[in-house]
Amino acid sequence: MPYRAPVSEIQFLLEHVIDFAGIAATDRFAEATPDTVAAILGEAGRLCDEVLAPLQRVGDIERARLENGVVRTPTGYGDGYRAVAEGGWIGIAADPEHGGMGLPLTLASGVNDMMAGACLSLQLGPLMSQGAIEALSHHAAPELQALYLPRLVSGEWCGTMNLTEPQAGSDVGALRTRAEPADDGTYRITGEKIYITWADNDFTENVCHLVLARLPDAAPGSKGISLFLVPKRLPDADGRPGAANALRVVSLEHKLGLHGSPTAVMAYEGATSWLVGPPHGGLAAMFTMMNNARLGVGLQGIGVAEAALQLALGHASERRQGRAGGEGTIIEHADVRRMLAQMKAETFAARAIALDCARAIDMETATGAPEWSARAALLTPVAKAFGTDTGFDVASTGVQVHGGMGFIEETGAAQYLRDVRVTSIYEGTNGIQAMDLVGRKLADGGAAMLALIDEVAEAARGAELSELAAPVAQAAEALRGATEALVAAPPEARFAGAVPYLRAVARVLGGHYHLRAARSGVPARVKLARFYVARLLPEHAALLAGIGDADAVLDLAPEELRA
Amino acid sequence: MPYRAPVSEIQFLLEHVIDFAGIAATDRFAEATPDTVAAILGEAGRLCDEVLAPLQRVGDIERARLENGVVRTPTGYGDGYRAVAEGGWIGIAADPEHGGMGLPLTLASGVNDMMAGACLSLQLGPLMSQGAIEALSHHAAPELQALYLPRLVSGEWCGTMNLTEPQAGSDVGALRTRAEPADDGTYRITGEKIYITWADNDFTENVCHLVLARLPDAAPGSKGISLFLVPKRLPDADGRPGAANALRVVSLEHKLGLHGSPTAVMAYEGATSWLVGPPHGGLAAMFTMMNNARLGVGLQGIGVAEAALQLALGHASERRQGRAGGEGTIIEHADVRRMLAQMKAETFAARAIALDCARAIDMETATGAPEWSARAALLTPVAKAFGTDTGFDVASTGVQVHGGMGFIEETGAAQYLRDVRVTSIYEGTNGIQAMDLVGRKLADGGAAMLALIDEVAEAARGAELSELAAPVAQAAEALRGATEALVAAPPEARFAGAVPYLRAVARVLGGHYHLRAARSGVPARVKLARFYVARLLPEHAALLAGIGDADAVLDLAPEELRA
Structure with missing residues (x-):
């Protein structure tokens, strides 16, 4: 029973539960007709089923590795990433001016949900790029936007977020990374960052790090942080990746899950960078990036819940055992049905909350009305926390439905549990x-x-x-x-x-x-x-x-x- | 902050929450004086702190391996096992006639709790032996008891339970392993068993498998199963392990956790065995073995909860972060306190239930009163399920308290989560x-x-x-x-x-x-x-x-x- 992207489930939600028609009725999203929605979800769903889902186990077993300072990704991840990029799925909600499709975030969220269920460790890379695109779109100078956004949207380059330092986790205000102004308007970044997701790879020609750091005259605490764009390779006059920047991957973490995704300690050693947004305005830029990512992470939990539910349903429908002389399958047992019903009901609830949050963001974008802005702000933490808690709970119940097989790695149920656990932790x-x-x-x-x-x-x-x-x-x-x-x-x-x-x-x-x-x-x-x-x-x-x-x-x- | 066995916590429970004095007031357990209790818990606690806890990470990393058909255990496991055996901790509640201490199961449960918290994958081995001792004590013929019990109690030999087959998990009545009577009163066992915990090792001179199988004239379903003792090596006339029996470890499973504990597929190929209990009486014998093990597994969850709580408390007390300019530790945050309070309150509740269940079993043993028997039977499933669910919930909250570090394997919080997950599955x-x-x-x-x-x-x-x-x-x-x-x-x-x-x-x-x-x-x-x-x-x-x-x-x- 391989993973099948929940295309019809998401369509049902858009039609009956989330007022997607209200989004499509705005001028801003007039192109999001039912036909377009069906085409997008159908096409993305095929990618998930055929290209991404087969990478799920491979990434877990092979793991991302650091070899002589170079990150090596699992077999097939490069092809999988390129398929995501070429489908346009990184920039589905991005501005058409920079090559995006300009479609509602609600639709992009449905696609992210499906991709996360297919292969979370791979999908995490494009999600980071989407956060970078969002931050640069709102806060970067036009020249930076013109240079970087088309390449991030197309997926030629990818993006990361560099917030955490050893002494600064949930409390980013405690960070110490320094940014020294250079004569040419750029800045030199020096410091160590940890837990950097997809800090490097062997399939994009450049990696664009968004790094929080302090200018020399910065106030202490979170009011004194600024955001910088630090490319792995410095673009030349034609925008091609040129000289290597003064940064490196120090090491990769040994993690409970998401083995396919490289999580790095990064060292910045006077790396050349550009300021994004005003000096000391890093917190606002970070929240732009994180709010988008928070909803995205909530959807990761939901995607994994969906995948775990499908796996458990398949097992319960095939596993013969029980009173009827081994003729019945375990789905006939009341307690197995209770578990599956709970998994399904929770996944539905979490998905509806997340998609309604995305809808509020779209309505805010389309109308500028403060009540939509307030609704989006209100639902974001709920979508993130409940989506990810649901991912973990459903994955754990999925292990339980499998009985002893659930504890065996080859079954795949345990990997969902391991992979999804961090979603309750990262992005706040x-x-x-x-x-x-x-x-x-x-x-x-x-x-x-x-x-x-x-x-x-x-x-x-x-x-x-x-x-x-x-x-x-x-x-x-x-x-x-x-x-x-x-x-x-x-x-x-x-x-x-x-x-x-x-x-x-x-x-x-x-x-x-x-x-x-x-x-x-x-x-x-x-x-x-x-x-x-x-x-x-x-x-x-x-x-x-x-x-x-x-x-x-x-x-x-x-x-x-x-x- | 290394693990410290919760000696004073268990003593508090015995004194104020569980009426341990009532057990010690019976003739049967008159030796369980407060001094004896303190000495036992103190001595076992030292073993946990000094010998077992240091093996926790080693076992996870090195893993049990199968090399040319021989099980190799992680470095130090043999020494750790021998220290458990030599301390008398396997036979703490076993009959003194066979070398046991004859102390209350309640006290043995406190020791098992502490050993499980120190190193679950190792403790699981002795727990299996305790189940085998229980089954043989109640159901085996005197000659079998005389030969096997002293060696199991001393730990020279160890025991296993062989219930599950590929088509027979929770429904043991579906098992197919056959037992053919031989001319000499023994039986030849043929079949495949899976998920056999500590099926073999490289530190005991023999392994005694208790195997459920069907006699030729057996009824279908659970009424037709019988229990057999199948030693790895056949004892010679002096009771020394002699010729190899016709059984082998086929493979070891790749598991989510408990990497230090070998979980095997076993093949029996006409292996010589002895009937335990009457023909077709396997179910009753199995329940003797399993009821003991169920309480023991509940205590495994509690032991892991304790260890996860200690690790989280240590982290929260040391990790500087937050509003007070990085001067305070995270334990001062209300939500961190909430998490720790929940971990502590749940661990206490689960431990009290399990120890009160053990007390009921002791009172049943001491008095033979049917109301104690009923109480023990009633509390056993609650102790097992709530103890193990609590182990998992507390371990997961422990990961959360650690933030990003919780997802990094070196921290140790994630291992508790992985190791304990199976306790909600095995033994029913x-x-x-x-x-x-x-x-x-x-x-x-x-x-x-x-x-x-x-x-x-x-x-x-x-x-x-x-x-x-x-x-x-x-x-x-x-x-x-x-x-x-x-x-x-x-x-x-x-x-x-x-x-x-x-x-x-x-x-x-x-x-x-x-x-x-x-x-x-x-x-x-x-x-x-x-x-x-x-x-x-x-x-x-x-x-x-x-x-x-x-x-x-x-x-x-x-x-x-x-x-």
């Missing part, structure tokens, strides 16, 4: 996402969140499928109460409840989207929504009950935890 | 445990469960710490209602709610034991109990709400799941 840990949600994203007094809750409650009104709608409406009201209480609470108390609150938000939204899916009238959708409402939605009450007592966390002193 | 998947709980263990009309609920409710009465006790009492009543409903439900409906029901039972019991710990008066215990009651106990309501609607699972047809 899920704890950071939750703090962003209860901090910055409720800083409007909860207005954006309460508007979303209103929408959920409104949609749950009415007689249609009221046995499903009523619990969703109740859950929305519980969330409203908890949100109001959280807005009134001091910061430390908010943070003590941040992670359970984010999960409760996802639980309520999951109910909302399942209800929409059920209203499509497709019987299997109604049953899956019923499963979600009966088995998963109630968790919101337990989560919200808990966060009322912040002191249950805050009163525990470090010494008491260590006792 | 956690789904099987849950079905055992709602099936066999409620077949008494719920009497044993309701008696336990009475005890929980009774202990939660009274004014002392009533803010913690009242929610526990309420939860117990909710569990009572759900139990009564489940007892009245048809089997399929029970099975559809089995896993959430088991977890709800564990949630309520966790509250019960945390309350006992809090009543010790130690402030940190009171705060941890408050955390548990506020943040984790409420989950029981969500779980129990869900299982009322069995059809939410059962109505989902396989085609609808695949749709």
